[in-house]
Amino acid sequence: MTKLTLEYIVNKVDDMKALPEIINKVIELTDDPDSNVHDMEKVILQDQVLTTKILRLANSAYYGYARKISTVSQATVLLGFQAIKGIALASTVRTYLMDELKGYSLDKNELWSQSQTCAIISRFIAKSIKYSNPEEAYIAGLLRDIGKTILNQHMEKEYMEVLSKIEEGNMSFLNAEKEVLGFGHTEIGEKIAEKWDFPKDLVEAIGYHHTPELANINPLLVSIVHIADAITMMMGIGLGLDGLSYNLSSIAIDNLNLDETQFQTIISQVTDLVKDEESFLVT
Numbered sequence: 001m002t003k004l005t006l007e008y009i010v011n012k013v014d015d016m017k018a019l020p021e022i023i024n025k026v027i028e029l030t031d032d033p034d035s036n037v038h039d040m041e042k043v044i045l046q047d048q049v050l051t052t053k054i055l056r057l058a059n060s061a062y063y064g065y066a067r068k069i070s071t072v073s074q075a076t077v078l079l080g081f082q083a084i085k086g087i088a089l090a091s092t093v094r095t096y097l098m099d100e101l102k103g104y105s106l107d108k109n110e111l112w113s114q115s116q117t118c119a120i121i122s123r124f125i126a127k128s129i130k131y132s133n134p135e136e137a138y139i140a141g142l143l144r145d146i147g148k149t150i151l152n153q154h155m156e157k158e159y160m161e162v163l164s165k166i167e168e169g170n171m172s173f174l175n176a177e178k179e180v181l182g183f184g185h186t187e188i189g190e191k192i193a194e195k196w197d198f199p200k201d202l203v204e205a206i207g208y209h210h211t212p213e214l215a216n217i218n219p220l221l222v223s224i225v226h227i228a229d230a231i232t233m234m235m236g237i238g239l240g241l242d243g244l245s246y247n248l249s250s251i252a253i254d255n256l257n258l259d260e261t262q263f264q265t266i267i268s269q270v271t272d273l274v275k276d277e278e279s280f281l282v283t
Helices: 006-015 021-031 037-044 048-058 072-079 081-097 110-128 134-143 148-169 173-181 185-195 200-207 219-234 250-255 260-275
Strands: none
Touching (some): 006 148, 006 185, 021 037, 021 081, 037 048, 037 081, 048 072, 048 081, 072 081, 081 110, 110 134, 110 219, 134 200, 134 219, 148 185, 185 200, 200 219, 219 250, 219 260
8 A cells, every 4th residue: 555645645735625715805804904894894795604603693692792783894893803704714614624534533513513612712711811812712723623634534544553552552642643644633734724824823723732842933822722622622522533642731731821720710611611502603
């Protein structure tokens, strides 16, 4: 059998669809300091599904706004540009994350549920530590395992070998994956993020969410996603093969300046948060 190579997989990434033009426009407007609410509304109204999801979230109990939000411009003011970008991206990548991933022992919808949970927890942690852009943390948490959607078909063939290395060698999932394949889902996730022309710190968060000690562009963002991912696994949401062996980095805890009590408090708070269906209205 021909040895699987990173170059071969990268070609698969190249075959992956680019983000829809409307999503690119939303991202551009979010990053443009001269854009305004009406510019954003004009773009969003071109997509009926996205319009509906934004209005639905703006009127949810999650935001608790006293007055009925009836226009996209009102919703954009309430939610903010970054949140609008997160909703737009979530709406788009949902199709990638909903499929069954046999190679990772994840049933249909499990990766999506897991990713949404990690995203919500990432945003909560970001707000808790007063990180400057909580919605960026949401997006990073949502997309941190996007590489699995490409590697799935190859992992299905090597599933037992990876599982064996985890169980017999006391090895982390990421190390077992890399030892068997020669690379991991994090590297493929990086390639996808680069293809979609994401900012470098977001690319890094996807590529290093299992190894925050190696981050150098935005270690804080990477650490937020790492901890959110670990908590998601602790909660048993979409556990799959990946969740069988997850090493929580003490460096990530230190980067966020969390002590044991604060960490346990976050776990308790997010457990209640993800039980709230309103948190998932972006779907």
